[in-house]
Amino acid sequence: MPSCFVALPFSANFELYYKQILSRTILSAGLDPVRSEDISRPHTFEQISSGMAKAAVCIADLTGQNPGVMYILGMAHGLGKPVVLLIQSGEELPFDLTLGRRIVYRPGASKWEDMLSLQLQAALRDIVPLSV
Numbered sequence: 532m533p534s535c536f537v538a539l540p541f542s543a544n545f546e547l548y549y550k551q552i553l554s555r556t557i558l559s560a561g562l563d564p565v566r567s568e569d570i571s572r573p574h575t576f577e578q579i580s581s582g583m584a585k586a587a588v589c590i591a592d593l594t595g596q597n598p599g600v601m602y603i604l605g606m607a608h609g610l611g612k613p614v615v616l617l618i619q620s621g622e623e624l625p626f627d628l629t630l631g632r633r634i635v636y637r638p639g640a641s642k643w644e645d646m647l648s649l650q651l652q653a654a655l656r657d658i659v660p661l662s663v
Contacts, residue, residue, distance in 0.1 A: 532561065532563045533561075533562055533563070533586075533587035533588075533659055534562060534563040534564070534582070534585055534586045534587060535557045535560075535562040535564055535565065535586060535587065535590060535655065536566070536583050536586035536588075536590070536607070537553060537554075537557070537565065537566045537589075537590045538567075538589065538590070538591040538592065538599070538604060538607075539553075539566065539597075539600065540592065540597040540599070541568075541597075541599070545592070549564075549566070551644070552644050552647060552648055553590065553651070555648070556647075556651045556655075557590070557651075557655065559648075559652060560652045560655035560656055560659070561656075561659070562587065562655060562659060565586065579603070579606075580606060583603065583610060583612065584610060586612060587613075587658070587659045588612065589603070589612050589613070589614045589615070590614070590617060590651070591603060591607070591614055591615075591617070592616075592617040593616055593618045593622070593624060594617070594618050594619040594622050595622070596622075596625070604628075613632075613658045613659075614632070615632050615633070615634065615651065615654045615655065615658070616628060616631055616633040616634070617633070617634050617636060617647075618633060618634075618635055618636075619635070619636060619637065619638060620635050620637035620640075621637075632654060634647065634651060634654065636650075
């Protein structure tokens with residue numbers, strides 16, 4: 532199964548968001564979710580770059596413009612990986628990232644989890660179609 536490398540800020544809220552929405556959505560799109568935290572020795576540059584190199588696609592949540600997420604995003608761009616950007620409503624993307632594929636989500640809105648899941652699943656399937 533191809534993998535999807537996920538870059539998120541480190542916090543309890545994002546951990547819950549990853550487990551309840553992102554990982555399930557990635558699996559339902561036929562991809563194996565991978566984060567630096569899932570690697571046997573997290574935050575080891577070689578393992579992160581290896582995981583990224585093996586990934587078919589990358590998801591980066593730019594909410595708060597976390598430096599670690601921005602670093603992984605730059606690595607994905609350097610490797611030529613397709614990237615889906617996520618950002619919470621009300622946050623601004625840096626100008627040079629506004630042209631890429633992005634999904635704006637709004638925690639707290641009615642059925643926001645379902646909307647995000649549907650949009651992300653569609654984006655991933657556009658990038659990495661399911662094998663038949």
